[in-house]
Amino acid sequence: MKPENLLVRPRPTQKCTTGCPVLDRCLGGGIPCRSVTEIVAESGCGKTQLCLQLLLSAQLPPSHGGLSASSLYLHSEFPFPSRRLHQLSRARPFDPRHDHDPLEYIFVHPLHSADHLLDAMPKMESFVENFKSQFPIRLIVIDSIAALFRSEFDNNPLDLKRRSSMFFKISGKLKLLAEKFDLAVVVTNQVVDLVAPNEGINGLRIGNLGCLDSSGRRVCAALGLAWANCVNSRLFLSRDKEIVSTVNGARDECGCELMHCRTRRKLHLLFAPHIPDTSCEFVITREGISGVCI
């Protein structure tokens, strides 16, 4: 390897479809390869749903926006939602090129700690490299990165320093894998509540939205500023209860008005090098996650 070899012709970035044309349009075609995309949301917003759907849509041929690829799913939140994945895979249209079950092209690996993830990296690399199939591995999903870091580290300067140097190590390796094998990397992250709004570092604005609201709370992405430097793009999923209508005059036993509520889910683009500030509403159904045109 010589420095000369580092001069490369910039290639157009291939995208992996999310499986929904509305979301794809919002994301400029899907999840980009050779790049780390982060999905930030509180629990129950659909992070894992989106990830599972990506695992399946990566197998689609490029003519359908996929990568014709297998995928690697590393999960630190237990248990692995295999039933939901199965349900989603059955809801997909049958692909005649597949003589196998789509689930056979999804590899799952549990993660127990941040160190475990670092140890698994070289194994992942050799696995991706030596995986000879008509569906090479082109998608790595880590669900979630936050769970690995939220228990082990204390809130003192030394631990925080150790933690952020680990972020950069992990991200450096992930980006190396992404570049070397032209694959898309998706990580999910949790949120933390903002206690004192607009004060000090906690009020620090990262990305297009002035403030992130979900379930009526002000939140921000977990793992802080250091980790925000480690990802290329960041998406934020939010949900809010919305009163659709009141049941005319009916009251329950406590005298409260009965209301029909529905959950409004939204995807916001917080930052990305290639697409402008956008947002899009989406729903989660039995068949999966899909965007809504307004």
Added chain:
Amino acid sequence: MEVGRLPISAALKGKLVSAGYTSLSLLSSLSPSHLARDLNISENEALDILKHAPHDGQVDTSSVHHIINGAQTAWDMLHEEELLTRITTSSVDIDNILGGGISCRDVTEIGGVPGIGKTQLGIQLAVNVQLPIHCGGLGGKAIYIDTEGSFMVERVLQIAEACSNDMSATNTVSQDVHAGKVGMQPRDFLENILYFRVCSYTEQIALINYLDKFISEHRDVKIVIIDSITFHFRQDFDMALRTRLLGGMALKLMKLAKKFCLAVVLLNQVTTKYAEGSFQLTLALGDSWSHACTNRIILYWNGNERYAYIDKSPSLRSASAPYAVTAKGIRNSVSNCKRIKLM
């Protein structure tokens, strides 16, 4: 004492000093026989001394006030600086506070939070450097060193297209001047960005060492952008080693900027610093690094607007200016007008 640095014997040095030759400039226009007489030494020895002294005979005739080879007077430097062109950022407001744009021969550091538009500014500069001089560029090529993987060709193409459209628009206005000259195509802009993808700190160091050779073969490179200088140096580093490596890198980059008269733009991340009982935002890589760059620009959010702030510059006063990241690239902020919502 300058005479002390001459590679001659101590006895000769002593004779030089006692005869009153304390500065090398005094030796510059002497003949060997004159010196031999003055010091009471043989002509051969005198010749030897003068061989090591700067040969300024020819310089004197060209009327440039060189005192030592390579040295310049401040007067000459001022003249040179006035001739230096700058690279526009495409935002008139930022250009104004920068005195016309990013300056050549300097290392400029640009930092800010994720999503503020560092990469966008980097890409914009890589495109703008190719513009002809009357459009605010240098008509040169760009080296883009990507350490983070945020360089997206589709975005570069978008910015290049906008740039090429703007250029043909100005060309039609002043058609008589540029008659017959075909505007640059978006494709050309992409061809002139030499893109290096760096995946580890060793690659980064090796590449920066190699740049000198590379640029001497590609003299038309007028800007080197590193996006970001920081990323690989925030993983588990011994701090003393990191400071040394970064210091060495900064020196090499500065040398490149001077030697080839090009602009070096380093993008940096921000981090929090614990000082006086509270956390403050500051650019990454520590205090010693802050000496490495000649100019420092910090990008930050002010309400819903993006601002650029000159944090350090030897020649510009601290000032800030709003800017916007649009589909076309970096542009002036349109806060007073109705903001067009991008969808």
